[in-house]
Amino acid sequence: MAINIDDIREILKSTRTGLMGKANVVATGIGYKVTNGKVTDDLSIICSVEHKKPKKSLTASELLPQFLESIPIDVNPSGPIFAFQDPKLRYRPAPGGTSIGHYQITAGTFGCTVKKDGKRYILSNNHVLANSNDADFGDDILQPGPHDGGSRPADVMAKLHDFVPIAWDGDDGGGGGGGSDCPFANAAANMLNGMAAAAGRKSRLKAVIENTPGQNLVDCAIAEPVNENDITDDIMQIGNISGIAEGNLGMSLQKFGRTTEYTTGTILQIDVTSTVSYGTGKTATFVDQLMAGNMSAGGDSGSAVLNSDKQIVGLLFAGSSSSTIINRIQNVFDLLNISLP
Incomplete structure (x- = not known):
């Protein structure tokens, strides 16, 4: 018997509540079944899910049936579905993913609260909040960033608190200031960071607040909100961070940034060493980075990068038309001596 779309509507109408009640299901509808990446001529009930998971990882109550009254069920990994918001607008309180920046730059992304x-x-x-080493502690941070209409004093949301200096190629690694304002801490940091680099990343000491000369691990900074009620712990269209994870090859990623907003990707390379251009002839070499595909653009710098379980994996800071470069979050947290709230 030929399948009539009106009959499928009635079947879906009577089963929709049960399907939508399944964990991970975010939408149901009627459409043509997709097999091996190709759209077929077979009508089906389509269940859109946040993430398509292996059957063995699902409980009996989470499993979707293969058929409903002879109508095939197709699973569409749509990701979370959100009402669209413009991250370039002014927000109070501001979530992660929105436009932010030092008053002398254009605009970047508020990664997350720590x-x-x-x-x-x-x-x-650093290049978003600390103007690539050229800022002073206590400088104004605007939300939205200057390029998106932020101005002083109306849009001052925070003050620069700390940053890890970027060691430019060709200089002595001092990076032009920043980091700790204690000369004894800086001297100890230089010595300990060199020892840690020789021992390998996992042996680095958490209190070190400078990049190793000529070998940057991070491009990062923190700012203190003028009013703590002006920021929230969630990230736009993603929600709260659930924890911390180490980025590994093949890991699925998600982020929300000021320019490209919600995007997903995959870790394609680890242990990456990359030369990054900062304009005006300045370059810096970064080591122990993660590389994903094209999931970002200018203005997304500073975005928190999460895995599919909403664990933070890294801090997005650079890229090209086909790649995205990400600081490992362990290095960011260690060098700034920060944690999740």
């Missing part, structure tokens, strides 16, 4: 010494801070890149 905690240090019992206070909550905004995490992003």
Whole structure:
């Protein structure tokens, strides 16, 4: 008997509540079944899910039936579905993913909130919050960033608190200032960071607050909100961070950034060494980076990069038309001595 679309509507109408009640299901509808990446002529009930998971990882109550009254069920990995918001607007409180920047730059992305010494801070890149080493502690941070209409004093949301200096290629690795304002801490950091580099990344000491000369690990900074109620712990269209994870080859990624908004990707390379151009003839070499495909553009710098379980994996800071470069979050947290709130 030929399948009539009106009959499928009635079947879906009577079963929709049960299907939508399944964990991971975010939408149901009627469409043509997709097999091996190709659209067929077979009508089906399509269940859109946040993530397509292996059957063995699902409980009996989470499994979707293969058929409903002889109508095939097709699973579409759509990802989470959100009402679209413009990250370039002014937000109070502001979530991660929105436009932000030092008052002398264009605009970058508010990555996420972090905690240090019992206070909550905004995490992003050095080149977003600290103007690529050229900022002073206490400088104004605007939300939205200047390129998106942010101005002083109306849009001052935070003050620059700390950053890891970028060691430019060809200089002595000092990076032009920043980091700790204690000369004794800086001297100890230089010595310990060199020892840690020789021992390997996993042996690095958490208190070190400078990049190793000529071998940057991170492009990161934190800013202290003028009013702690002006920031939230969630990331736009993603939600709260569930924890921390180490980025591994093949890991699925997601991020929300100021320019390309919600995008997904995959870790294609680990242990990456890359020369990054910062304009005006300045370049810096970064080591121990993660590389994903094209999931970002200018203005997404500072975005928090999460895995499919909403665990933070890295901090996006650079890329090209086909690639995205990401600091390992362990290095960011260690060098800034921060944690999740």
